[in-house]
Amino acid sequence: MALLEIKNLQVRVEEREILHGLTLTIDEGKVHAIMGPNGSGKSTLSHVIAGKPGYEVTGGEILFKGEDLLAMEPDERAAKGVFLAFQYPVEIPGVATMTFLRTALNAQRKARGEEEYSTPDFLKKVREISKQLNIPGDMLKRGVNVGFSGGEKKRNEVLQMALFQPSLCILDEMDSGLDIDALRIAADGVNALRSPERSMIVITHYQRLLNYIVPDVVHVMSKGRVVKSGGKELALELEASGYAQFEDAA
Amino acid sequence: MNVALVKNDSGPAASSVFAAAQGRLPGTGKVADIRREAFAAFERTGLPHRRIEEWKYTDLRALVREVLPLAGAPDAAALARARSAIASVAIEGAAKLVLVDGVVAAELSDLAALPSGVTVRTLRAVLEEQGNEARGDLLLTKASDPMLSLNAALATDGVVVTVADGTQLSSPVQLIHVATAGKAARYSRSHLRVGHGARATLVETSIAAEGATAYQANDAAVISVGDEAQLSHIRLMRDAAEAVNVSSELFTVGARSKLSLFNMTSGGAVSRLQAFFTLAGEASELIVNGVNLLRDKQHGDMTLVVDHAVPGCTSRENFRAVLDDRAHSVFQGRIIVRQDAQQTDGKMMTRALLLSDEAEADSKPELEIFADDVSCGHGATAGALDDSLLFYLRARGLPEKQAQALLIQAFVGEAIEAIEDDGLRERVIAAAEHWLESRA
Ligand SMILES: Nc1ncnc2c1ncn2[C@@H]1O[C@H](COP(=O)(O)OP(=O)(O)O)[C@@H](O)[C@H]1O
Ligand SMILES: [Mg+2]
Numbered sequence: 001m002a003l004l005e006i007k008n009l010q011v012r013v014e015e016r017e018i019l020h021g022l023t024l025t026i027d028e029g030k031v032h033a034i035m036g037p038n039g040s041g042k043s044t045l046s047h048v049i050a051g052k053p054g055y056e057v058t059g060g061e062i063l064f065k066g067e068d069l070l071a072m073e074p075d076e077r078a079a080k081g082v083f084l085a086f087q088y089p090v091e092i093p094g095v096a097t098m099t100f101l102r103t104a105l106n107a108q109r110k111a112r113g114e115e116e117y118s119t120p121d122f123l124k125k126v127r128e129i130s131k132q133l134n135i136p137g138d139m140l141k142r143g144v145n146v147g148f149s150g151g152e153k154k155r156n157e158v159l160q161m162a163l164f165q166p167s168l169c170i171l172d173e174m175d176s177g178l179d180i181d182a183l184r185i186a187a188d189g190v191n192a193l194r195s196p197e198r199s200m201i202v203i204t205h206y207q208r209l210l211n212y213i214v215p216d217v218v219h220v221m222s223k224g225r226v227v228k229s230g231g232k233e234l235a236l237e238l239e240a241s242g243y244a245q246f247e248d249a250a
Numbered sequence: 251m252n253v254a255l256v257k258n259d260s261g262p263a264a265s266s267v268f269a270a271a272q273g274r275l276p277g278t279g280k281v282a283d284i285r286r287e288a289f290a291a292f293e294r295t296g297l298p299h300r301r302i303e304e305w306k307y308t309d310l311r312a313l314v315r316e317v318l319p320l321a322g323a324p325d326a327a328a329l330a331r332a333r334s335a336i337a338s339v340a341i342e343g344a345a346k347l348v349l350v351d352g353v354v355a356a357e358l359s360d361l362a363a364l365p366s367g368v369t370v371r372t373l374r375a376v377l378e379e380q381g382n383e384a385r386g387d388l389l390l391t392k393a394s395d396p397m398l399s400l401n402a403a404l405a406t407d408g409v410v411v412t413v414a415d416g417t418q419l420s421s422p423v424q425l426i427h428v429a430t431a432g433k434a435a436r437y438s439r440s441h442l443r444v445g446h447g448a449r450a451t452l453v454e455t456s457i458a459a460e461g462a463t464a465y466q467a468n469d470a471a472v473i474s475v476g477d478e479a480q481l482s483h484i485r486l487m488r489d490a491a492e493a494v495n496v497s498s499e500l501f502t503v504g505a506r507s508k509l510s511l512f513n514m515t516s517g518g519a520v521s522r523l524q525a526f527f528t529l530a531g532e533a534s535e536l537i538v539n540g541v542n543l544l545r546d547k548q549h550g551d552m553t554l555v556v557d558h559a560v561p562g563c564t565s566r567e568n569f570r571a572v573l574d575d576r577a578h579s580v581f582q583g584r585i586i587v588r589q590d591a592q593q594t595d596g597k598m599m600t601r602a603l604l605l606s607d608e609a610e611a612d613s614k615p616e617l618e619i620f621a622d623d624v625s626c627g628h629g630a631t632a633g634a635l636d637d638s639l640l641f642y643l644r645a646r647g648l649p650e651k652q653a654q655a656l657l658i659q660a661f662v663g664e665a666i667e668a669i670e671d672d673g674l675r676e677r678v679i680a681a682a683e684h685w686l687e688s689r690a
Contacts, residue, residue: 056290074644074645075646078644079647086642092642094659094661095660100643100646104648105647107646107652120614160646164647
């Protein structure tokens with residue numbers, strides 16, 4: 001079954017069209033990789049799915065669990081299970097990570113009409129997850145991402161993913177700025193979250209990440225469209241032949 | 251400037267207010283002379299206006315227009331309304347000094363928590379003390395300012411508190427100003443002396459009882475912090491929406507002492523805190539933090555003058571304004587470093603968060619440095635909430651208002667975190683949260 005259906009999506013930024021009729025279907029419980037050269041519109045697509053302001057959708061639609069995603073506020077999308085792991089997670093001085101996590105989790109639960117977590121239950125859950133991800137307790141007391149290394153920021157994104165249990169995770173260039181060890185820890189965290197109830201979109205322009213998070217399906221994006229889809233072997237093919245062959249096709 | 255040339259709109263009305271108040275003003279002889287001179291000094295300018303440099307951004311003549319008649323002495327009904335207003339700000343275990351419409355209300359005050367080293371008298375009692383040659387000094391200050399002069403002329407009462415040398419107060423002392431009047435003015439003047447090696451926390455609050463609306467408050471405090479003493483002074487200003495509050499505070503700090511002042515203003519149509527500090531003893535530390543939380547057409551002004559008169563003192567001023575709708579915030583900070591005041595370390599920072607395009611923030615830092623071996627500086631920023639931070643929070647499930655509130659809290663937290671006492675800091679955070687929750 002399709003979790004996310006994007007049909008003929010056209011998106012403009014500052015009067016310039018970036019996505020030119022993009023069509024993509026993400027299956028339930030599957031890991032989809034989106035590969036493509038810099039500037040092909042991968043981040044734009046992830047932002048539009050998450051609801052970032054500043055993008056004008058001039059055509060097409062996005063259905064998430066059959067509902068019109070574009071009609072929802074970003075926070076409604078989060079509560080319904082959309083999670084974007086940012087390529088560059090922002091630093092928020094003065095907002096303690098713990099406070100942020102609890103506020104966000106309870107806001108999502110409230111929006112879904114669920115009971116808010118009690119403080120002990122919440123703390124127990126966060127401790128469990130941070131232990132798995134090798135996140136020290138004092139990191140959680142600091143401001144969100146303040147003074148975190150690149151690897152710590154990415155681990156903090158994975159921690160949130162584990163805490164919020166979204167049904168769709170979008171990972172935008174999760175490997176950027178990470179050394180192999182940091183990448184392995186983050187990828188292990190992501191792999192632990194693979195489940196039949198969760199789909200993932202792994203965005204990358206290097207094949208390297210896909211050695212650690214092995215996709216079920218691979219899509220190639222070029223110039224604002226999906227130009228080819230295939231199995232995981234497509235990633236290796238691209239590694240050998242490069243993106244040039246698709247530049248004309250697009 | 252030549253003040254004699256300034257047209258004085260408030261002249262006749264103000265002088266009739268002064269004349270009408272005579273029967274209510276304590277002190278005869280020399281005290282009465284001081285009041286007359288102070289009133290004459292006020293009349294030379296009238297309500298301060300934009301052509302007086304210190305009042306450039308807070309033009310009371312335009313914002314306030316007139317000097318209201320003195321509020322009557324509170325009657326039983328007013329005291330009852332004041333009593334219910336106090337309940338919401340009372341701190342458990344704290345001594346309470348309550349002034350209602352500028353008059354000490356003994357029946358609402360509670361001195362039980364004060365240790366023996368603390369004495370409290372009323373300004374009225376001291377001013378009426380026959381044979382006390384020094385009593386007139388209570389109305390005099392080094393700083394000259396029209397509103398301070400008006401306060402000297404019309405002060406009806408206040409508290410005179412002395413914390414004896416070496417006395418350490420374990421719980422705060424509350425000074426609570428309650429307005430019960432509608433269109434009337436109050437003038438109070440209080441004194442606090444923190445003795446050598448003493449320690450105290452003073453929490454000052456200005457609130458309105460039910461029915462108090464367009465009143466004018468003019469409260470002054472004269473505070474001295476002795477050598478090796480510590481004072482933490484926290485002010486929470488929550489006046490009625492139509493009220494005017496001009497507060498003046500004058501501090502003298504001794505050697506090896508620490509004074510920290512925190513002010514948060516969320517009430518009042520027009521408000522100003524003008525605080526004058528003289529660092530008169532070496533190796534002392536002054537920490538000032540201010541927060542303005544303003545909306546609608548509120549106007550809030552924090553004006554600080556820090557005078558480093560001796561070597562080796564540190565001063566820090568840190569101001570945050572959160573401005574919604576058409577609110578207007580003013581920060582003026584002047585640091586004076588006298589020729590002898592070598593090794594002075596004085597810094598100020600002011601930041602404004604504009605939640606609306608129509609809000610306005612003015613800041614005027616001034617450094618007057620006459621010594622050569624000093625480290626002084628200032629900085630100012632003004633801007634909206636950061637969109638990328640807002641989106642991050644919203645993408646994690648926070649609705650727009652909640653995401654904004656979290657970022658605003660973090661912003662004012664940079665000033666609130668300076669409050670060392672956990673209980674008081676939590677109290678101030680709760681007050682800021684309350685303001686945020688009431689945002690439409
Ligand atoms: N905010 C923006 N303003 C203007 N152009 C933008 C903006 N964001 C992205 N673009 C342009 O859109 C195109 C796609 O960018 P992006 O989605 O970041 O690609 P990718 O993530 O695949 O590298 C690029 O040409 C980029 O310059
Ligand atoms: Mg990108």
